[in-house]
Amino acid sequence: MLEYRHCGVVFLIRGLQVSRLPKLSVYPSNRSYHKYRFAPREYEMAHSPFIIQEAQFQKLKTVLARLCVECAARVVFLVDRDGQTIAFHGDIGDMDTTSFSSLAAGNVAATSSMAKLIGEDVFPAVFHEGERESIFISVIGRSLLVVVFDERSTLGLVKLRTKRASFEVADILNEAASMSSFAASNSVFSEITDEDIDSLFS
């Protein structure tokens, strides 16, 4: 545990699997972007751990903060496709972020399955327009970039800024993936005892 305090903040996310993005001067179209760069690897996903260290976590927070400002968004979330909040930036007010992330993931899971039924590989983006607030979700491999915005912003602006941020997020997650096996072997949870577990239920 001490060792981790020295190392700082660490996330362990089992199952995130994002292919490394090439350095492109021109972004590919949405279709090729998701089909070829982020093709899900379902079997590996269920078993392989993924860890994000302090440095990567702070980088993600920086990207989200910048995206939030650039989009004039209310709040920006990075959510795992299984429904866990990885990070967020902005005004959450009294929003239930746990439920929000779970429902965002359920939403994307459902629309992705609908995409397959009509012969699409995936819908790379999902948009919900409300009377005051709207939600734009961009699928980045095993994670989702979710932007909540109101009339101070526009869908076009959000899409434009989110696309650039998606590449940065993918790069950071790839960087974290390359360091994940070391962090996994040092996990504090290998030291959990039966007594620790029993104490939860006492």
Next chain:
Amino acid sequence: MTFINYASREINCKIVYYGPGLCGKTTNLQYIYDSTAPQAKGKLISLATETDRTLFFDFMPLELGTVRGFKTRFHLYTVPGQVYYDASRKLILKGVDGVVFVADSQEERMDANIESLYNLEENLDTQGYELSKLPYVLQLNKRDLPNVVPLDDLTYELQKKGEPVFEAVATAGTGVFDTLKAVAKQVLTELRKS
């Protein structure tokens, strides 16, 4: 997918309640929700039809306490039990850490139990999991009804790998928390191994 956040010192795990239609999966969650202190739980989200049948999933986050200084939060999901919602069931199993199979003990629901259990194995396989390697608990629900299959027969038919078996009456809360504890323990034990 177990998610460990060293920044906020939290462990998040996903547990899915599976079983045939009307076996009591939502009732399990509802009882847990009603019996838990407000500070230990989030909202109970139900994506249900107008007749209160689960359409996509029910969801509630539940905080059990701390282990090694980490808050342990379990995300509890149910699947829709009706046969034709199979696509939804597959989606909800993604990233699962532990499964509770809720069986309906009534004689006339025996076939439905077996079909649902087979469906669980098949859908887990689709997601890259094997039931034999996953934290798993069997709950025999509705034990208060008059037309139930004897315990030994039901266990013989439905037990897959020597998993813990609990008799339950979810409407009254009997066996609900025992089931949850058993699967949660297995999930945390797996976390230690990994």
